[in-house]
Amino acid sequence: MGMAGRRRIVVVGAPSSAGSYAAGQEQAPRVLRERGIVERLRERGHDVTDGGDGPLQVWAPDAAHPLAQNVGQVIASVTDVDARVGEALDDGAHVLVLGGSCLVALGVMSALTARAPDAGLVYMDRHSDLNTPETTTDGALDWMGLAHLLDVPGIVRELRDALRTTPVLTPDRVHLFGVDPAATTGGERRIRDTLGLSVTTGTQVAADPRAAAESALAAYGPGPLAVHLDVDVLDFTDAPLAEDTGGRNSGPALAEAAEALAVLCRDPRFRVLSVGELNPTRSVGESRAIDRFVDALARAL
Known part of the structure; x- marks a missing residue:
């Protein structure tokens, strides 16, 4: 398949906010479908199969596990993503995973590395999620x-034990893309520096999206790639989509992030794009935001 060619794409939904800060993200797969993500991909010539949703999970306080809330539900969601992404990969398809929370990336990478141990991950997120x-x-x-x-x-x-391998990834097969250093905890900095993880900041992505993406891709070997997109990487004022509202007037605008995403997803090694942390209630006052986002996904793929 050429970089601009027709693709077979399986869409997998993971409507879960169990591992999040509050309810809301579990609505994202339904809303993205209602706003036409499947149809827009088909309009671009792709062969798209909607693989349906995994378990619907809504966050609730978990007093029994206050420091790792709703871990049982999280495992059920991650395991479901793993199975359905694996099935699509075995069928030779590309996969679009609609979360839900960022934890969809665990299921994606568990499935992908089980089939290709040299697989890599571009983690496009304002946060490094190393806590x-x-x-x-x-x-x-x-x-x-x-x-x-x-x-x-x-x-x-x-x-961790619910994932297929340990570790699923080694530091050389991860790139943190779009990080805001001010949004990094002390513990995350220690882990990041100890592991020597490579980082592209959100400021760098905004300044030159294409160059930032090409530089990130250059560090990977020939193995397949997954791209994970947490929508909080975006400037919240430009695109009010994310559960986390802290990224106001910082980070790349949607158009800039979309340009970088297109470079990443058109790389010949690309196999899976997962989307997380979109809370549809955030854009009630800006009705075009979700439509713009759906357009960006369709263009990238």
Whole structure:
């Protein structure tokens, strides 16, 4: 398949906010479908199969596990993503995973590395998600996803053990793309520096999206790639989409992020794009925001 060619794409939904800070993200797969993501991909000539949704999970406080809330539901969601992404990969398709929380990346990479141990991940996120229950008291597992993929000390073993390999990823096969250094905890900085993870900041992405994406891609070997997009990487004022409203007037605008995303997803090694942390209630006052986002996804793929 050429970079601009027709693709077979399976769309997988993961309507879960179980590992998040609050309810809301579980609505994203439904809303993205209602706004026409499947139809827009088909209009661009792709052969698209809607693989349906995994378990619907809505966040609730978990007093029994305050530092790793709703871990049982998270495992059920991640395991479902793993199985359905794996099935699509075995069928030779590309995959678009609609979250839900950022924890969809765990299921994606568990499936992809089980089939290609040299697979890599471009993690497009304002945050590096390297926290553990030892570095934050928030208890939101979606702030800890990459830590579990890298098997850093202090993670939740029950969640790590639900993944197919340990570690799922090594530091040379991860690139943090779009990070805001001011949004990084002290614990995350220590983990990032200890592992030597490569980083492109959100400021760099905004300044030259294409060059930033090409530079990130240049560091990977020939193995397949997954791209994970947490919508909080975006300037919230330009595109009010994310559960986290803290990225106001900082980070790339949607058009800039979309340009970088297109470069990443058109690389010949690309296999899976996962989307997380979109809370549809955030854009009630800006009705075009979700439509613009759907257009950006369709163009990127």
